[in-house]
Amino acid sequence: MLRAVRLALLVSVASLPMTALSAQTAGDGGAKIEEVTVTGSRIIRNGYDAPTPLTVISTQDLQASAPANLADFVNQLPSVAGSTTPANSNRSLASGAAGLNTVNLRGLGSNRTLVLIDGRRSVASTTDGTVDINTIPQGLVKSVEVVTGGASAVYGSDAVAGVVNYILDKDYTGIKGDISYGQTTYGDDDSYRATLTAGLKLAGGRGHVLLNGTFIQRDGINGVPRAWAARGMYMTQNPAYVAGNGQPQYLPTTRAGLNSVTGGGIVVSGPARGVYFGQGGTINRYDYGENYNLAGNSEWTVGGDWRVNQHIDGTSLQPGERIRSVYGRLSYEIVDGVTVYGEASYNRTLGLNWGGRQTDRGNIAIRGDNAFIPAALLAQYPTLATSGLTLGSFNADYPTRQSYNRREVQRYVIGAEGSFSLFADWKWDGYYQRGVTDNHISLISPNRIQLGYARDAVWNAAHSQIVCRVTRDGSSDPLAQGCVPWNSFGIGVNSQAAVDYIMGNPWTNTRFTQDVAALNFSTDIANPWLKPIGLAFGVEHRREATSAYTPPFAQSGWYSGNFPDNEQVAGHYDVTEGYVETLVSLPLNVEFNGAARLTSYSQAGRVVTWKTGLTWSPIGDLRLRGVRSRDIRAPNLSELFQSGGGNTNSLLNPWTGKTARYRGVPQGNLDLRPEKADTWDFGLVYRPSFIPGFGLSVDYYDIKIKGSIGSLGAQQIVDRCFEGNEDLCRQISLATADNAVAPTYAYGNGWNRTTGPNAVPNLGDIWVYTTSFNYVVERTRGVDLEVSYQTPLARIAESLPGTLSLRGLATRFIERTSDNGTQPPTNSVGQNSGALPKWKYRVTANYALEDWTFQLTGRGFSAGVYSNTYIECTSGCPASTALNRTISDNHLPSAFYVDGYLARKLQFGGLASELYVQVNNLFNRDPGLVGNGPSDTSSPDPGTNRSLYDFLGRSFRIGLRFNLG
Known part of the structure; x- marks a missing residue:
């Protein structure tokens, strides 16, 4: 030495x-x-x-x-x-x-x-x-x-980039x-x-x-109470873009908004696409602006009703x-x-x-017998009573996420x-x-299981009161107890009791x-x-x-x-x-x-x-x-020992081309x-x-x-699994119906990337495990x-x-x-x-x-x-x-x-x-x-x-x- x-x-x-x-x-x-x-x-x-x-x-x-x-x-x-x-x-x-x-x-x-x-x-x-x-x-x-x-x-x-030394008096x-x-x-x-x-x-x-x-x-x-922030500046997908047509794919632009979410919910597919619900549950027709004639090719609106998509008011500047x-x-x-x-x-x-309002980007499934579906909407689109509908919302009726x-x-x-x-x-x-x-x-955050129970609102057996389905049909899940039905159609339409049921304080x-x-020791030698x-x-x-x-x-x-x-x-x-x-x-x-x-x-x-x-x-x-x-x-301690926890966000499912929610789960590596x-x-x-x-x-x-x-991100792991990397496929798990993770890795249970009976499903909620390596x-x-x-x-x-x-x-x-x-x-x-x-x-x-x-x-x-x-x-x-x-x-x-x-x-x-x-x-x-x-x-x-x-x-x-x- x-x-x-x-x-x-x-x-x-x-x-x-x-x-x-x-x-x-x-x-x-x-x-x-x-x-x-x-x-x-x-x-x-x-x-x-x-x-x-x-x-x-x-x-x-x-x-x-x-x-x-x-x-x-x-x-x-x-x-x-x-x-x-x-x-x-x-x-x-x-x-x-x-x-x-x-x-x-x-x-x-x-x-x-x-x-x-x-x-x-x-x-x-x-x-x-x-x-x-x-x-x-x-x-x-x-x-x-x-x-x-x-x-x-x-x-x-840790002094790779340098040292910052604070000298005290x-x-x-x-x-x-x-x-x-x-x-x-x-x-x-x-x-x-x-x-x-x-x-x-x-x-x-x-x-x-x-x-x-x-x-x-x-x-x-x-x-964000600033005039510059009210201009709606985003990087949007060009609605006119088609591969090979000479158009740019990305358009940085003002007056833009994500048309798959509004404060009180917007219908994102089917015959009622573009219907959104405002203050007090009012029914409105969304103006897709420059994207209108493209029938949903872009989730971004430029012009039109872009303002109803803005929810930066739930963010701390x-x-x-x-x-x-x-x-x-x-x-x-x-x-x-x-x-x-x-x-x-x-x-x-x-x-x-x-930390920003919770966005459900066109993924809220509402059953046809939901008691809060407005009667006027059913009168105009009667098939919704059997098919149901899908909403997107940034959930203005409950608090923004806070830490x-x-x-x-x-x-x-x-x-x-x-x-x-x-x-x-x-x-x-x-x-x-x-x-x-x-x-x-x-944190102040909605509980996804309780919110799911509350959104599934139906009439009781006597058809005299709106209740949660789990209340009417019974459930052994402790989280279902005291369920208060949630109205997903509008702003200002929910009680404080409903908010209190879905919100919590994980810590x-x-x-x-x-x-x-x-x-x-130090010295100067003559x-x-x-x-x-x-x-x-x-x-x-x-x-x-x-x-x-x-x-x-x-x-x-x-x-x-x-x-x-x-x-x-x-x-x-x-x-x-x-x-x-x-x-x-x-x-x-x-x-x-x-x-x-x-x-x-x-x-x-x-x-x-x-x-x-x-x-x-x-x-x-x-x-x-x-x-x-x-x-x-x-x-560091996180890279060596951490396992569990992580973030919740969305990624692109390469099998379907649609967005999927995921939970990223970091894992430590003692061999670093x-x-x-x-x-x-x-x-x-x-x-x-x-x-x-x-x-x-x-x-x-x-x-x-x-x-x-370093470690690969969730999207990189899923993309490379799709491309054939079976080792990375083992870092993906599917969530079960009750949002619990599957007991072993999804691909270890027989899922593969082929079509047919073992094809990868829609990857609704998945867990992606991220591990660090040198x-x-x-x-x-x-x-x-x-x-x-x-x-x-x-x-x-x-x-x-x-x-x-x-x-x-x-x-x-x-x-x-x-x-x-x-x-x-x-x-x-x-x-x-x-x-x-x-x-x-x-x-x-x-x-x-x-x-x-x-x-x-x-x-x-x-x-x-x-x-x-x-x-x-x-x-x-x-x-x-x-x-x-x-x-x-x-x-x-x-x-x-x-x-x-x-x-x-x-x-x-x-x-x-x-x-x-x-x-x-x-x-x-x-x-x-x-x-x-x-x-x-x-x-x-x-x-x-x-x-x-x-x-x-x-x-x-x-x-x-x-x-x-």
């Missing part, structure tokens, strides 16, 4: 670490630069000499942005793309992702971005290992350090606070934020106590948040050079979310740090950390625990010829575990919910690792940085990660550097091994001595992940740019007061591909329907004048397309295929938003304070319209991409900071 470590340190003389411009102390070129420990390395150097690409967000940066939530600011950084936010995860009700605020560097996934608090891991918030930024004690964060290069050798698993003395209130220009999304910090020295300065409290409340926006946290720290220098400390924190986060996610995170640390002399001056630290996350997910509790013990040799090494042991409790009633039968039972998400793993890092000066202004880490996982085996780098300064103003690293991501990523970083930093205060950095990165953990190859490439300039204006003209600071950050994404072997990999860069535009940038101009501070921020991204695989055409189109769809307009717009900040310092006796106003999206620019679709899952979504565009409009925040330090 030692040989492997030595080899890893010696073989890489090929790259250079990149540093952060923002780590330089503000001021002129001669200003002192403090020595600090930066996140890219455990060896003490100043920020500009950091051996790994690093961006530092200072207290001033955070204050000038005045975010309602810390994650709102971090996710504006150009290198961050595709993070999970409450707004873009509001449909992820049962997975536990709703309400999360995560950080996703490079678009590689939040579980490939390592989140640290003062250099230590934080306990995960979900079984996939991601950390909710809401759990960070936000009122105490003084800076954020973002390493956008591989750092697994320094900090361990642990040494503060005095009393300080920040109180603010925010609202959008439309009078909604009220938000309140208050933090209070107190620090006190004890015992003549040998001790220190620190207390902090944070209160954040964001009311959110339920529904911005989910609500409630964050309460307390933090305490006590330290004491017991002898000179040795300090012991203890930390304790508690965070409670609530995510309140509307209540409560996360409680406890974190306890005891440790010691100090220094000693033994052939050199050493610094050391050791600690034990215990983290516990309790995640409670509670689950999940606990994640993390125990970490670590010991680290070198009589060159700079001292930096050396750091340490060991760490970590244990992560998960367990859950789900009551039996919440495990099946729900449209949203169906949580796994207690045994299906229980498991743990242990990790023991050791690392060594060195920084060596070489002749000709060359510096070598290397690190290696040997890690042993109880489930995934042993793996060596390493990093090597060189920096070279050919002239004093220019520094070139590069890094070559091997990084890993170990399989760590993902291995090879990373290259090349860059330069230029600080010309003839322009004091100016700096420029450019970095190229290339990350390739082999053995990436079979995907992923790659991402790009360029990071940072430029900064700071100068007193007196340098330009003596009469000009104040200081001007300029800073620009930009990322040019070049490639993001994923190859799972099932189809040619596609570069997703530039697909503005996703999260990776070609360019993403943020520029700031800050002017400080005595007691005043002014700042303007411009942020945005470049124009793009829906998909790089689409072929844009309006006529004479080639054949549209599953890999290359034809589309009438593949363009998606760029965006540029301007934010403003104004602050005024005030003095009241000994109280220093600052009043500030911050405005986001100053010019109230609407988001670009993005047509989601054409599946039914798009219909509850507003017509934009909430991962990229600013969808709230102009927002204001006013606040007051004070400091008695």
Whole structure:
């Protein structure tokens, strides 16, 4: 093992670490630069000499942005793309992702971005290992350090895309606070934020106590009360498209609606097709608009009565948040050079979310003897009394699906740090950390079995009262007891008792625990010829575990919910690792940085990660550097142990060409091994001595992940079963009449893909089992740019007061591909329907004048397309295929938003304070319209991409900071 470590340190003389411009102390070129420990390395150097690409967000940066939530600011950084936010995860009700605020560097996934608090891991918030930024004690964060290069050798698993380290203000003395209130220009999304910090020295300065409290409340926006959202933007199927006729298959368009659903139900087939039921059960004839003469070739209407299909009012544009946290720290220098400390924190986060109305897309079967069929409809279509009819509805009479996610995170640390002399001056630290996350997910959802009973409404034997069929005929099912009949024909036609019968609150509790013990040493070894040799090494042991409790009633039968039972998400793993890092000066202004880490996982085996780098300064103003690293991501608790639970949605049944409901059931795989990523970083930093205060950095990165953990989606599994893959056919089970899963895999029971007596049936409700494997190859490439300039204006003209600071950050994404072997990999860069535009940038101009501070921020991204695989055409189109769809307009717009900040310092006796106003999206620019679709899952979504565009409009925040330090 030692040989492997030595080899890893010696073989890489090929790259250079990149540093952060923002780590330089503000001021002129001669200003002192403090020595600090930066996140890219455990060896003490100043920020500009950091051996790994690093961006530092200072207290001033955070204050000038005045975010309602810390994650709102971090996710504006150009290198961050595709993070999970409450707004873009509001449909992820049962997975536990709703309400999360995560950080996703490079678009590689939040579980490939390592989140640290003062250099230590934080306990995960979900079984996939991601950390909710809401759990960070936000009122105490003084800076954020973002390493956008591989750092697994320094900090361990999950740092494939990089590290985000939240630095807390642990040494503060005095009393300080920040109180603010925010609202959008439309009078909604009220938000309140208050933090209070107190620090006190004890015992003549040998001790220190620190207390902090944070209160954040964001009311959110339920529904989508914005004019741009009322335009009905969707990606629709072209009703005129026929294979080979030269028409595009897809049409992104406004004034569109899914004509297979209305609030009170619409008849989707048979002689009464197009009859829909409105307020109070009124009978109406649907206008199919431009699709009218096509007799049902398209489920999408353009024009006509498209408005009656809209149900985005059941979706949260911005989910609500409630964050309460307390933090305490006590330290004491017991002898000179040795300090012991203890930390304790508690965070409670609530995510309140509307996840969209339950859509029954033309699949509600109504029997001919249903007592609620309107008499007027039967008079016009008497055959319905025997044949029945099929409805589609988004069920306006019962509540939209809702989630209540409560996360409680406890974190306890005891440790010691100090220094000693033994052939050199050493610094050391050791600690034990215990983290516990309790995640409670509670949903408001219809029960599909009870709704089925209630919809089957008939007259009782005396023909005097409408009752449920199970009530009239009798049923032993406990769920049938107390059945209240449901009227599927209209809006406002059902009683509260009927709503109460079909609705319920499935819930689950999940606990994640993390125990970490670590010991680290670092020193500078004297070198009589060159700079001292930096050396750091340490060991760490970590244990992560998960367990859950789900009551039996919440495990099946729900449209949203169906949580796994207690045994299906229980498991743990242990990790023991050791690392060594060195920084060596070489002749000709060359510096070598290397690190290696040997890690042993109880489930995934042993793996060596390493990093090597060189920096070279050919002239004093220019520094070139590069890094070559091997990084890993170990399989998380979900990928190893989870079984059961999952999502409910719809897919296309290839045997019939019709839509079928399915339940996706994830399954763990104990044979998974760590993902291995090879990373290259090349860059330069230029600080010309003839322009004091100016700096420029450019970095190229290339990350390739082999053995990436992935799984096929439900539609892919069914499609490939249809194409003849019998192994994937075994991952499909049919539901029985009472919605219970068949006892064994459907295809193990004799189903096959042929016609005849054993042909696959209509796949009404099916279960699709998804399992993860190490079979995907992923790659991402790009360029990071940072430029900064700071100068007193007196340098330009003596009469000009104040200081001007300029800073620009930009990322040019070049490639993001994923190859799972099932189809040619596609570069997703530039697909503005996703999260990776070609360019993403943020520029700031800050002017400080005595007691005043002014700042303007411009942020945005470049124009793009829906998909790089689409072929844009309006006529004479080639054949549209599953890999290359034809589309009438593949363009998606760029965006540029301007934010403003104004602050005024005030003095009241000994109280220093600052009043500030911050405005986001100053010019109230609407988001670009993005047509989601054409599946039914798009219909509850507003017509934009909430991962990229600013969808709230102009927002204001006013606040007051004070400091008695």
